[in-house]
Structures are given as C-alpha cells and as structure tokens.
Amino acid sequence: MIFVGIEVIGRVPSVLHTPLMSGANAIHGVVIIGAIIVMGKAETDNYLALILGFLAVILGTLNVVGGFVVTDRMLEMFSSKKNSKK
Amino acid sequence: MDLNLLTICYLIGSVTFILGLKMLSNPATARRGNLIAAAGMLIAIGGTIFLYRNTETGDHLHNYAWIFGGLLIGGVIGTLAARKVKMTAMPEMVSLFNGMGGACAALISLVEFNHLSRELYSNYSAEYISSIQPTVLIIVLGLIIGSVSFAGSIIAWGKLNGKVKDFSFTGQNILNLIILAVALGAGAFLVIHPEHNFLLYAILALALTYGVLFVMPIGGADMPVVISLLNSFTGVAAACGGFLYNNKVMLTGGILVGAAGTLLTILMCKAMNRSLINVLVGSFGGSNNSASISGGKDQGNYKEISLSDAAMLMSYATKVMIVPGYGLAVAQAQHACHELEKVLTEKGVEVNYAIHPVAGRMPGHMNVLLAEADVSYEKLEDMEQANDEFKTTDVVLILGANDVVNPAAKNDPDSPIYGMPILEVELAKNIIVNKRSMKPGYAGIENDLFFQPKTSMLFGDAKKVLQDLLNEVKNV
Known part of the structure; x- marks a missing residue:
C-alpha cells in the first residue's frame, strides 16, 4: 500500500499539490469508521465512551465532509475555467 | 452474509481511494477523482453503520441515535465551513480539517483504552495483559500521532490566519526532543504495564504539547510543508485505527494518505529547496534569519x-x-x-x-x-x-x-x-x-x-x- 501511495502521487504537477493534499486530507477521514465502531460498541451506560465517541464522530465527519467539499471547490475553479475557455 | 457484503463495501472504498488519488494527480480528471473517493467513503461509512458486526458477539452496532446525531452535526458544520471559506483561506481550512481527523483518531484511542482498562479490572491476569499488549501499542501510537497532528494543525491554522505568532526560544529543539522521548517512553511503559492507565492521559498531554511546540517556531513560509506532513501523520493515525479494528478500508486509506502525504511533503520541500529535516527542527523561522536581518547591511535606496x-x-x-x-x-x-x-x-x-x-x-x-x-x-x-x-x-x-x-x-x-x-x-x-x-x-x-x-x-x-x-x- 505504501508503494501504491508513492506510485499514485509520483508524477503530480505542482499546480495540483494543494487540491491533492486536500483530497488526501479528506481520505484520511476514514478514521470516522473507527469512530462509528467505537460509538456503536460502547455500552449505553458508559458515558465517557459515549461522549468521547460522539465527539470523535463529529470531528471525523467534519474531516470527511469538509475535506471533500473544499477539494471540490478548489477543483471547480480549474474546470469552470476550462469550460468557459472551450 | 452481512460480513461479506461489508468486506465488499470496504473493498470498493479502498479501490475508490486509490483511484481517486490517482485521478487527483491529473488536472483533467481531478474533480471526478475527488467525487469518486467521496462516493467510496460514503459506501464505506454506510456499510459500517448498517452491516458491521462485533466479531466476538456478532452484535450489530447500537447507539444509532448518537452516531447519526454526530454525523449530522459534523456534516452540516463541515459543509457550511467548507462552502463559506474564502479561496484565500483554503490552506487554513485544510489544516483545520486535518486537525479534526487527528483529534478523531486520538479520541478513538482514548475510548478504546478506557474500554480495555475496564476489562482489565474485571479480568486481571498476566495472560490477559500479554494478550492485549499489541492492542495497547497501537492505541498508544494512534494517540500520540493523532494528538500531535491535532495540536500541530490547530497551531498551523492559527498561524496562517495570523492568530498565532512565531514563537521560539533557545533550546526549544532539545526540549521538543525531550518531550517526544518522554512521551514515547511513557508509551512503551504503558504497553508493558497497561494497568497504569493514568499514563495514557500523561501521554496525551505530552503529545499535545509536542504538537504545539513543534509547529510554533516554524515560519509561515514553511507552513504548507508542515500541513502536508501533519496530513500524512493523520493518515498514519487512521492506519493505526485500521490495525486496531482490523479494518481494511481504514488501513488502506490511512497508509495511502500516509505514504502519499509523505511524498507530497518531500515534493513540496524540493520545490522550495529545503530539506525536511531543516523544516522539522524549525531553524527557518528562528535564529537563522534574525541574524541575517540584524547583519543586513545598508541596502541603499529604493x-x-x-x-x-x-x-x-x-x-x-x-x-x-x-x-x-x-x-x-x-x-x-x-x-x-x-x-x-x-x-x-x-x-x-x-x-x-x-x-x-x-x-x-x-x-x-x-x-x-x-x-x-x-x-x-x-x-x-x-x-x-x-x-x-x-x-x-x-x-x-x-x-x-x-x-x-x-x-x-x-x-x-x-x-x-x-x-x-x-x-x-x-x-x-x-x-x-x-x-x-x-x-x-x-x-x-x-x-x-x-x-x-x-x-x-x-x-x-x-x-x-x-x-x-x-x-x-x-x-x-
């Protein structure tokens, strides 16, 4: 997987560094799945776990949703410009 | 049956992440790549919510109200924040979201450890301890990396929007190293003696401090590199979560981002012709240039x-x-x-x-x-x-x-x-x-x-x- 990561990103033009970073940022939001599992397994009376897990789900979602939306907005700028050009 | 379906969901998730990242590195396909990765994420999350079964008991997940509540709140805030932010403030935003991911990973570690130490109280034996040691190791790693990433990202965010000023003092690098070493040492001790659960909070505090001190002296010019690096940290923290739950999609996503993020960091360093070490020990914002400013000769007139x-x-x-x-x-x-x-x-x-x-x-x-x-x-x-x-x-x-x-x-x-x-x-x-x-x-x-x-x-x-x-x- 490490090699895949390196392979995938090896030839990226510097123009795309920021969107790429942002996209990668969204992808590591998969931690959200861990948060969901934690949450779903927590005993209903274990409030510490529930509260922390709840917080984790919120933060994880922020990471995923925000990450993808921001990336999309950045890339939107590239594509809209291309469309108006051609 | 459910479990197989989940495996397929995760497989789809993993493939879309790789594909998405690949497409993101080409201007023509970048936007579609992002959407594909987002779709894959949706499938993986949905699959987890509805299909996940506890491997020991076979139970479905519960606490749905909490889960959906969290998803809703996070989703709404995330969308609003990402839509409203100005293009110029983009880097800060990425940093902030990255910090959220790091915090999420750290919180998972806290909860899981809390869970483990409860079990440990009711079931104290040498065999049990040795059986959970690998898990504790992963928990500690996830906690340290996640917290550093969180604290660092928040500082980076503050720096980029001008709320936090550069700050450094002599011996800071040494202090940083000491803090990191103590945190790692405490982590190692905790793995060997998981019953000392208070240590986890000490590690949390140390890791947070390290994150703050680590980014503090680095100048604004190097911030992109730092954010990219922290980004890959969070990736690794996510991968720790993947090990913890033996969860393929978290592993794939985490390691992928960890590797890609590291490489991206190196690429950025190259573009600025700075070595990563140089950025890391934070010599850029600190002593070097103050010397060159004060030593600056009279430049003449403009x-x-x-x-x-x-x-x-x-x-x-x-x-x-x-x-x-x-x-x-x-x-x-x-x-x-x-x-x-x-x-x-x-x-x-x-x-x-x-x-x-x-x-x-x-x-x-x-x-x-x-x-x-x-x-x-x-x-x-x-x-x-x-x-x-x-x-x-x-x-x-x-x-x-x-x-x-x-x-x-x-x-x-x-x-x-x-x-x-x-x-x-x-x-x-x-x-x-x-x-x-x-x-x-x-x-x-x-x-x-x-x-x-x-x-x-x-x-x-x-x-x-x-x-x-x-x-x-x-x-x-």
Missing part, C-alpha cells in the same frame, strides 16, 4: 514609481509578466488582476503570469486563485518557462511576492533561502514591485531586488493599486 508612469510603462511594453504572490491573495485582487491583463492584451501587449511553485501559501494556491478569476490556463507559466522568458520581457509586475523573487537565493550563500529556486525577474528590462510596505516577506529577510536600479516600487494594497492602475492604463 525608488518609487507613480501610477501613471507605471501604466505608461506597461501600456507601451510588448511583453509583460505578472508575478502574483501572497499579497495578491490577501487583497483578493485576482479579479482586478485579470481585468488589467485583459485591458493590456487589448492594447496589444502580451501578458503572462509567472507562477512560482510555492507562490502564495501553498503549492498551486495561485493557480487556483487565478483560475477563479477566469485567467486562462495557457497564460500561467511555471517557473522554468517563465525564467526563459524574462530575458525578453519588458515589464515584470510583481504583486505581493517577495521571497520567490529574491536574488539572494541565488547569490548569497549566507541567506536562509539560499538555493531555493526563484523567478529570475531581474533579467527583465523593468521591474515594478507592488507591496504594502518595505517590510520583508515571510522568510523574514531583505530583498536586494527592491534596491536595484531597474526596480521601482508601487506601494499599496494590491487590489486598490491594480484598480487604479487599470484606470490609468485605460486612459493612456
């Missing part, structure tokens, strides 16, 4: 140019090169800049943009901004192209860029930015520099360029200056 003269100069040029920098981004002057470009082009002037790889705050930042203002892609020239053209350029208009055009990077081996590739604007016939003041740029060093006879200064906010310049050019 000359100012009036708006009408500048307009005249540009209108009668055959070739104008615009060098946008952070100043343009702050002033939101990209539209005004495009207007000027259009008017000049109508007058028969050839106008192009020279984009330094790290112009603005992030690699590619300028391209995004100019694209927003409908500047056509062909007009953007990268550094190598631009450097070939400066020789035949009549006027270079520098808008709030500084370090990326500082000839000291080429001429002065003592300069902290020595060796950084720059735009060789001094080859052009005339140079007009728009800046708000004579203050040095982010690297905190003087720029000889401004004192050269070919250079004239045009002070003021980039947007205002451009608008005035535009009117003048129209009148010429």
Whole structure:
C-alpha cells in the first residue's frame, strides 16, 4: 500500500499539490469508521465512551465532509475555467 | 452474509481511494477523482453503520441515535465551513480539517483504552495483559500521532490566519526532543504495564504539547510543508485505527494518505529547496534569519514609481509578466488582476503570469486563485518557462511576492533561502514591485531586488493599486 501511495502521487504537477493534499486530507477521514465502531460498541451506560465517541464522530465527519467539499471547490475553479475557455 | 457484503463495501472504498488519488494527480480528471473517493467513503461509512458486526458477539452496532446525531452535526458544520471559506483561506481550512481527523483518531484511542482498562479490572491476569499488549501499542501510537497532528494543525491554522505568532526560544529543539522521548517512553511503559492507565492521559498531554511546540517556531513560509506532513501523520493515525479494528478500508486509506502525504511533503520541500529535516527542527523561522536581518547591511535606496508612469510603462511594453504572490491573495485582487491583463492584451501587449511553485501559501494556491478569476490556463507559466522568458520581457509586475523573487537565493550563500529556486525577474528590462510596505516577506529577510536600479516600487494594497492602475492604463 505504501508503494501504491508513492506510485499514485509520483508524477503530480505542482499546480495540483494543494487540491491533492486536500483530497488526501479528506481520505484520511476514514478514521470516522473507527469512530462509528467505537460509538456503536460502547455500552449505553458508559458515558465517557459515549461522549468521547460522539465527539470523535463529529470531528471525523467534519474531516470527511469538509475535506471533500473544499477539494471540490478548489477543483471547480480549474474546470469552470476550462469550460468557459472551450 | 452481512460480513461479506461489508468486506465488499470496504473493498470498493479502498479501490475508490486509490483511484481517486490517482485521478487527483491529473488536472483533467481531478474533480471526478475527488467525487469518486467521496462516493467510496460514503459506501464505506454506510456499510459500517448498517452491516458491521462485533466479531466476538456478532452484535450489530447500537447507539444509532448518537452516531447519526454526530454525523449530522459534523456534516452540516463541515459543509457550511467548507462552502463559506474564502479561496484565500483554503490552506487554513485544510489544516483545520486535518486537525479534526487527528483529534478523531486520538479520541478513538482514548475510548478504546478506557474500554480495555475496564476489562482489565474485571479480568486481571498476566495472560490477559500479554494478550492485549499489541492492542495497547497501537492505541498508544494512534494517540500520540493523532494528538500531535491535532495540536500541530490547530497551531498551523492559527498561524496562517495570523492568530498565532512565531514563537521560539533557545533550546526549544532539545526540549521538543525531550518531550517526544518522554512521551514515547511513557508509551512503551504503558504497553508493558497497561494497568497504569493514568499514563495514557500523561501521554496525551505530552503529545499535545509536542504538537504545539513543534509547529510554533516554524515560519509561515514553511507552513504548507508542515500541513502536508501533519496530513500524512493523520493518515498514519487512521492506519493505526485500521490495525486496531482490523479494518481494511481504514488501513488502506490511512497508509495511502500516509505514504502519499509523505511524498507530497518531500515534493513540496524540493520545490522550495529545503530539506525536511531543516523544516522539522524549525531553524527557518528562528535564529537563522534574525541574524541575517540584524547583519543586513545598508541596502541603499529604493525608488518609487507613480501610477501613471507605471501604466505608461506597461501600456507601451510588448511583453509583460505578472508575478502574483501572497499579497495578491490577501487583497483578493485576482479579479482586478485579470481585468488589467485583459485591458493590456487589448492594447496589444502580451501578458503572462509567472507562477512560482510555492507562490502564495501553498503549492498551486495561485493557480487556483487565478483560475477563479477566469485567467486562462495557457497564460500561467511555471517557473522554468517563465525564467526563459524574462530575458525578453519588458515589464515584470510583481504583486505581493517577495521571497520567490529574491536574488539572494541565488547569490548569497549566507541567506536562509539560499538555493531555493526563484523567478529570475531581474533579467527583465523593468521591474515594478507592488507591496504594502518595505517590510520583508515571510522568510523574514531583505530583498536586494527592491534596491536595484531597474526596480521601482508601487506601494499599496494590491487590489486598490491594480484598480487604479487599470484606470490609468485605460486612459493612456
């Protein structure tokens, strides 16, 4: 997987560094799945776990949703410009 | 059956992540790549919610109300924040979201450890301890990496929007290393003796402190590198979660981002010609340049140019090169800049943009901004192209860029930015520099360029200056 990561990103033009970073940022939001599992397994009376897990789900979602939306907005700028050009 | 379906969901998730990242690295497919990865994420999350079964008990997940509540709140805030943020504030936003991911990973570790130590109380035996040791190791790693990433990202965010100032003291690097070593040592001890559960909180505190101190002394110019690095940290933290739950999609996503993020960091370092170690020990923002500022000799005089003269100069040029920098981004002057470009082009002037790889705050930042203002892609020239053209350029208009055009990077081996590739604007016939003041740029060093006879200064906010310049050019 490490090699895949390196392979995938090896030839990226510097123009795309920021969107790429942002996209990668969204992808590591998969931690959200861990948060969901934690949450779903927590005993209903274990409030510490529930509260922390709840917080984790919120933060994880922020990471995923925000990450993808921001990336999309950045890339939107590239594509809209291309469309108006051609 | 459910479990198999879940495996397929995760497989789809993993494949879309790889595919998405691959497509993101090509301008033509980038947007679709992002959407594909997002779709894959949705499938993986949905699959987890509805199909996940506890491997020991076979139970479905419960606490759905909490889960959906969290997803809803996070989703709404995330969307709003990401939609509302200005293009110039993008880097901060990415950093902030990255911090959220790190915090999420750290919280998972806290909860899981809490869970483990409960079990440990009811079931205390040497065998049990040795059976959970690998898990504790992963928990501790996830906690440390996640917390460092969280604290670091928040500081990076604060720095980029100017809330946090550079701060360093002598011996800071050593202190940082000590903190990190203590945190790791405590972590190792906890793995061997998981019953000392208070240690986990000590580790949390140490890791947070380390994150803060680690980013604190690093100058704004290096922030993109730091964010990228923290980004890959969070990836690794996510991968720790993947090990913890033996969850394929978390592993794939985490390691993928960890590897890609590290490589991206190295690429960025290369673009700025700084070694990663150099950035990491934070020598950039600290002692080095204060020495070079105080040691800075008398630079001589600079000359100012009036708006009408500048307009005249540009209108009668055959070739104008615009060098946008952070100043343009702050002033939101990209539209005004495009207007000027259009008017000049109508007058028969050839106008192009020279984009330094790290112009603005992030690699590619300028391209995004100019694209927003409908500047056509062909007009953007990268550094190598631009450097070939400066020789035949009549006027270079520098808008709030500084370090990326500082000839000291080429001429002065003592300069902290020595060796950084720059735009060789001094080859052009005339140079007009728009800046708000004579203050040095982010690297905190003087720029000889401004004192050269070919250079004239045009002070003021980039947007205002451009608008005035535009009117003048129209009148010429």
